[in-house]
Amino acid sequence: GIQVEQSPPDLILQEGANSTLRCNFSDSVNNLQWFHQNPWGQLINLFYIPSGTKQNGRLSATTVATERYSLLYISSSQTTDSGVYFCAVDRDDKIIFGKGTRLHILP
Amino acid sequence: GAVVSQHPSRVICKSGTSVKIECRSLDFQATTMFWYRQFPKQSLMLMATSNEGSKATYEQGVEKDKFLINHASLTLSTLTVTSAHPEDSSFYICSARARIPLSYEQYFGPGTRLTVT
Numbered sequence: 108g109i110q111v112e113q114s115p116p117d118l119i120l121q122e123g124a125n126s127t128l129r130c131n132f133s134d135s136v137n138n139l140q141w142f143h144q145n146p147w148g149q150l151i152n153l154f155y156i157p158s159g160t161k162q163n164g165r166l167s168a169t170t171v172a173t174e175r176y177s178l179l180y181i182s183s184s185q186t187t188d189s190g191v192y193f194c195a196v197d198r199d200d201k202i203i204f205g206k207g208t209r210l211h212i213l214p
Numbered sequence: 215g216a217v218v219s220q221h222p223s224r225v226i227c228k229s230g231t232s233v234k235i236e237c238r239s240l241d242f243q244a245t246t247m248f249w250y251r252q253f254p255k256q257s258l259m260l261m262a263t264s265n266e267g268s269k270a271t272y273e274q275g276v277e278k279d280k281f282l283i284n285h286a287s288l289t290l291s292t293l294t295v296t297s298a299h300p301e302d303s304s305f306y307i308c309s310a311r312a313r314i315p316l317s318y319e320q321y322f323g324p325g326t327r328l329t330v331t
Contacts, residue, residue, distance in 0.1 A: 138318035148252075148305055150322040157318075193257065197318045202248060202309075204258045 109134045109198050113205035120184055121213050128179040128208045130194035138197035139170050141179050144207070145190050153179070153192075184212045217241055218310050220323035227298055228331055235293045235326045237308030244310035247291040248320065249283060252305040264291050288313070298330040 110133040120126055130139070141153040154161050154168040156177065161168055165185075170177040181188055191207040217240040227233050237247060246265050250258040262278075264270040264285035272278045280302075282294040291310075295302055305327050309320040 140320065142322070148307070148325040148327070150258075150307065150309075150325075152319075152321065155319040195258075195320075197320075200246065200263055202260055202320065204250075204260075206257045 108201070109136070109196060109203050111194065111196055111203050111205040113192075113194060113208050115208060116206065117209045117211075119211045119213065122184055122186060124184050124212075126181045126184060126210065128181070128192055128210075130177045130179070130205055132175050132177075132196050134175070134198065135172070136196040136198045139177050140195050140197075141168055141177070142193045142195065143188075143190050144193060150193070181210075184210075186212045186214050188212050216312065216319075216321045218308065218321045218323040220308055220326050222326060223324060224327045224329075226329045226331060229299055230297055232294055232296045233298055233328060235295075235306055235308075235328075237291045237293070237310070237323050239289045239310040239312075239321070242310075242321075243288040243313045244291075245288070245313045246311045247285055248309045248311075249281075249291075249293050250307045250309070252307060252325075254305075258307060261293075295328065298328070300330045303328055303330045 112131045138157045142150045156170045158172045165182045167180045189212045193207045195204045219238045221236045249261045252258045261276045262270045262272045270283035285291040307325045309322045
């Protein structure tokens, strides 16, 4: 089956820093989404981005479908950005999640 | 828009009992609903996919007789954990896909934390 790898697994940054999270996938996909899971477990949709680039405030994402990767950029990090970031790909109605990147922003 | 609710948010039950978890799409019709399980500090594992009016498709290794899924309408799916045991304790999350052609975007519920004592 399709493999989804996220890197880095853990990231600790000072408030105000920028970060780039990566998601590689092993086969073509219909869809790719980025999520932030907050401390209470709620998954928050960040981007629905099967291809191209999108921006929402301090966050932006780029998916290069032909090269099978997606990047999530977080600029000027805030402590509220802490949590786990997942990418999930959809192929043939199967949703596969990566293992996530655990981000910790220090005040 | 695109809100998915789950009920209950937290449940504690005794070993051997059954627990039902509801997943509702509040402001859209969902062609497909998904059920996931998440252990502490791990990723989400897809358990099953359900389409309204048809039987759920279970992932390999998921016991269909233990995790009963019913997708009775375009806005409601239920997961029943039958004869629960402590190893079934986990965080269960549902998601729904809207009835929009060529859209694969999923919307997630807030999750249900099940503890079996």
